Amino acid sequence: MELPKSAHTSRPWRIHEITPDFRLYDVWALPTPGGPHDFPRLVRNFAGGDTGDNSSRIARLLFAIRWKLGKVLGWDDKGEGLGSRVPTLRDRLPQDLRDGPAGPEFDLLPFTSVYLRDDEWAAEMANRTMHGVMHLSWVPDGEGGHRGQMAVLVKPNGLFGKAYMAAIAPFRHLIVYPPLMRDIGREWSASAPRV
Structure with a gap:
């Protein structure tokens, strides 16, 4: 379920310290009910994800088109990414986060x-269009449990990046996110520890 931006901005997340020049685009409640110590499982599930396994054929097609365009037009070339066009956000981290695990x-x-x-x-x-951050958090669900929350923060690369982000907005909200949320819920249930 899409959430108001305040669901992210009102919490004291450390990401706020290092992304003041990024714009918050999306905030979603994830269908991942759990206990206070289930966040590592959510992180593992996301790190092992793939756009090619989206349950929606249309979403898979959109991702395939995007990756193909990126290859043909050079949007995703190594020189357009982290450490080349933009420095990694790890360079901005306060010492305590830099000394901790990256993930x-x-x-x-x-x-x-x-x-x-x-x-x-x-x-x-x-990439050539933007510098983006996926922020996952583990929040109380208001019913005695916890759930995941995902925020997407973006720093578009110039006018082209802003136009690109505006152009893909309806696709993100209507075609990509709804099946993605369902898939996250299914994967979450499938990865639950057997009792």
């Missing part, structure tokens, strides 16, 4: 972990 490596998605805490994890990606 897991991604199996297939083009993200790099920035930092990991008991209840929040940030991962970043950059």
